[in-house]
Amino acid sequence: MNCQQYKAELTSVKTLEELSDAAKQHLSSCSQCKALSQSYNHFLQFADAEKKIEVSPFIATRIMAAIETDNAEQVPAIIPWLRVIAVTLTMTIGFTFAYLSDKRQTVMADLLLTDYFDVENNAFEIETAWFEETTQSENNIN
Incomplete structure (x- = not known):
């Protein structure tokens, strides 16, 4: 062996x-x-x-009771309220930032469109010429 x-x-x-x-x-x-x-x-x-x-036979019950007592002493009752306040504040700041960011983009888009149509613009003239040519060719076909 x-x-x-x-x-x-x-x-x-x-x-x-x-x-x-x-x-x-x-x-x-x-x-x-x-x-x-x-x-x-x-x-x-x-x-x-x-x-x-x-x-x-009651050892498990005693151990669980001791654990719950220790946990209750360690976590003050104010901590759950602080969590609620922190989450609410974070969400409020997030929504405010999103709202302000969206408004800024809308203003910028309006400004760009205004500049595009109000200023003498080659691209605008090209589009106008294309539109007129397309309209005339359609009228000639009919």
Whole structure:
């Protein structure tokens, strides 16, 4: 038996007495596996001791009550109101900024259109000529 086979068998038993003869023979010849067996045996003894400890059935209720009490003491009642005020203020500033930004764009668009149609503009003259030519050709077709 090699060390890997011994480790596999060791983890499948609940006590060292349950080991096979081949595993016990390997244990006598391998110092690493002997140390591992001692550690595993201590672990099993610790686990058995833990199983014997009786836990109150109301422990979960007590723990949850203690957590809720700690949370209630840590968070003052004013913090939720501060959150509401902060959100309201942020939204108000956002809407105001959006409104002002939109008005600025509308004024700019009106200014551009006014400049386009009021000023002597080559593009406007080109469009007028095109419109007149198109209208005349349609009239000639009819």
